Amino acid sequence: MNRPKIAAVVLAAGSSSRMRGSHKLLEIVDGQPMVASAVAAALASGLEPVVVVTGHMASEVQAALPDGARVVHNSAHADGLASSLRTGLRALPPDVDAVVVSLADMPFLRARHFEVLVEAWRPGTIVVPVRDGRRGNPVLWSATFIDEMCGLHGDSGAKSIMDRYPDAVIELLADDDAVFTDVDDADDLERARSGG
Numbered sequence: 001m002n003r004p005k006i007a008a009v010v011l012a013a014g015s016s017s018r019m020r021g022s023h024k025l026l027e028i029v030d031g032q033p034m035v036a037s038a039v040a041a042a043l044a045s046g047l048e049p050v051v052v053v054t055g056h057m058a059s060e061v062q063a064a065l066p067d068g069a070r071v072v073h074n075s076a077h078a079d080g081l082a083s084s085l086r087t088g089l090r091a092l093p094p095d096v097d098a099v100v101v102s103l104a105d106m107p108f109l110r111a112r113h114f115e116v117l118v119e120a121w122r123p124g125t126i127v128v129p130v131r132d133g134r135r136g137n138p139v140l141w142s143a144t145f146i147d148e149m150c151g152l153h154g155d156s157g158a159k160s161i162m163d164r165y166p167d168a169v170i171e172l173l174a175d176d177d178a179v180f181t182d183v184d185d186a187d188d189l190e191r192a193r194s195g196g
Contacts (some may be wrong), residue, residue: 013055
């Protein structure tokens with residue numbers, strides 16, 4: 001059997017409105033901008049292509065990215081998360097078997113967080129990391145769900161699709177809290193810089 005073709009979409013388009021004056025994705029955590037860390041983790045896991053969706057301060061975010069990522073700009077990023085997800089998914093090659101959707105404000109994700117999703121994936125499934133009964137990110141989606149994901153609107157992610165297909169969901173036990181740790185405001189940033 002041929003190796004499955006699994007891509008990544010990293011959402012990096014948000015306006016960072018809760019950060020009070022700075023763009024959170026450009027804030028330094030562990031020695032590099034958060035967006036660089038999140039994208040480097042996806043690249044290091046061997047996913048191909050890794051598509052990064054930019055929006056707010058697109059040129060600055062793009063300049064912070066490691067080599068190897070493919071960048072697409074969502075000019076409608078103010079419309080909410082769903083528009084950025086749609087932009088990223090539509091930029092994927094038509095022959096992908098699955099896609100890992102990740103968030104650029106999760107500074108502690110590493111390649112292994114992506115690799116374990118790929119190892120657990122089977123055609124037609126959705127693989128989501130779980131810890132202490134909570135579902136986290138990133139999430140691996142079989143390509144069969146892409147059309148429905150592209151039909152989402154507003155600021156909602158794809159959780160509603162997961163709820164619609166409970167038998168397709170594989171919950172994968174996560175071994176740390178990186179799958180939950182995102183940075184939305186200055187308090188989150190301070191916690192991240194002090195090690196979570």
